[in-house]
Amino acid sequence: MPTLPIFFSQVVGHEMALRLLRRAVVSGDVAHAYLFTGAAGVGKHTVAHTFAAALACLYPTPEGEACGECDSCRRLMHGSHPEIHTIAPYSEQTLIWQLWDGHSVPREAKAHQVGVIGRTIHFAPQFGRRSVYILTRAETLTEAAANSLLKTIEEPPPYAVFLLLAPMPEDVIETIRSRCQWVPLYPVDNHTIGEWLITRHGVEPLLAQRCALLAQGCPGRAWSFATQPQALKLWDALADLAYAVSEARHTAPALQLAEQLRSLATVDIAEEGDPAGPPPSKGKGTTRGAMLLAMDALCAWFRDALWIACGGDSRGIVYQGDEQRLSRASSNMGVERLMRALDTILDVRRAVEGNANVQLATEVLMMRLLSS
Ligand SMILES: [Zn+2]
Incomplete structure (x- = not known):
């Protein structure tokens, strides 16, 4: 499976959202937390990942794009960036021990899942300009985890940025949601998805067209159908x-x-x-x-x-x-x-x-x- 892209220019659709994110990178006026919403497969994680790349990049381009060459970019492209963290829910919930240490961690939990934020938030980034935390399914945060996260989002260190992903804004606990800048992602049109499957993934045109239709605006879904x-x-x-x-x-x-x-x-x-x-x-x-x-x-x-x-x-x-x-x-x-x-x-x-x-x-x- 290919790794997630690091350039905004590799994202299919979502022009409006990308414009907003590029502007934040260029101006340096970056919020502490963003909430990306949209259907499964619409591209939340892809967009968040490219944004994280640009935020961490040492020498972003004048268009607000990651440079692709600095230490931060190279680490991310190799899938081993120690300052861009992805937090996915354990089972069907994101539990407090995933964010912070010491809350009765189950034995089968993976080491990298435990206390990611607690272990890293107090250290300024060494490789990139910012530390980024991507919470892939913010709708699964338990109340305890959300409350604990809230304290950090309210007064984070200046270098930390939180990117929360969820289907709809209402799915995220209100106190968290109100502290995030909202970035809604809307369905991408069929034609754009079809072209993207053909040119980027080399999918045969007839199949690409069918996959784009079935995907109903979600490039990730179209890609699943095609592959x-x-x-x-x-x-x-x-x-x-x-x-x-x-x-x-x-x-x-x-x-x-x-x-x-x-x-x-x-x-x-x-x-x-x-x-x-x-x-x-x-x-x-x-x-x-x-x-x-x-x-x-x-x-x-x-x-x-x-x-x-x-x-x-x-x-x-x-x-x-x-x-x-x-x-x-x-x-x-x-x-x-x-x-x-x-x-x-x-x-x-x-x-x-x-x-x-x-x-x-x-x-x-x-x-x-x-x-x-
Ligand atoms: Zn770079």
Whole structure:
């Protein structure tokens, strides 16, 4: 897996956010904490990483870009920068011992996960201009961890910058959020993603186009589709499942469909070259991230059917090539039932995101879809 890029010019899309970050680098007017928000795979970690590179670089260019040649840049490119720290949650939560030492660290925790901030924050950087802490999933901070972090963010040493990543601003505890400069990242357009897959990753044009469409604005997701054939297959299998649901009657085996959904939801996505990778799985089986991705696929399929039911042009759909089954579902289910189905999927998706039991959630989802 390639490492994350260090230049803003390597980032696909997000022009507005990059302009703001470049300006901060050039002017030196850097906030102590930033909150990057956006969907999984939209590029939060990539953007944060390039920003960290530019912040730490000893000789940034007049455009606010990392130089790529100084000691700091070279270390980062080799993936061993001791002053740019990535903190990923342990299991499904970021716990206080990950930030500071001495809070009953579990034996299986990795050494580099323990007390990163506590161990390093009081030392001025040696290789770069700043120490940067990237918290990859700030929405998982426990209250204790967030409160403890808050004290540091309120009065950090002048050289420290915190970059927090989360799906939405509301996902981060208010007291933390209010101290961060917000950098929202929005979906990137299909054409830009397709071109990027072709020119940067050498993906064959037809495949690139399909991956860009399915990715729905998230370059990281498009990259996963292009490089992991099983992710693309999964998306097709979920279309089959959605079609089965649209054909099913009240007596259909909801629990069986739920089980099918769980067995399909095994592919998680990482952002391009994300060294932290997808969140760890709790034992074998479906991860929460994989289930969210699977639900996005179901959602896209039903939205396509609704689009067709409303008389939309088939060029506007995500599931190109599946028009026949989508038309059948749109006439079988009708606009109102399709809207209810979408509501149901989004409802359950929110519950899964909010740590609901995955098995229960999928069962409720199927029962509600079949009876709606
Ligand atoms: Zn540099």
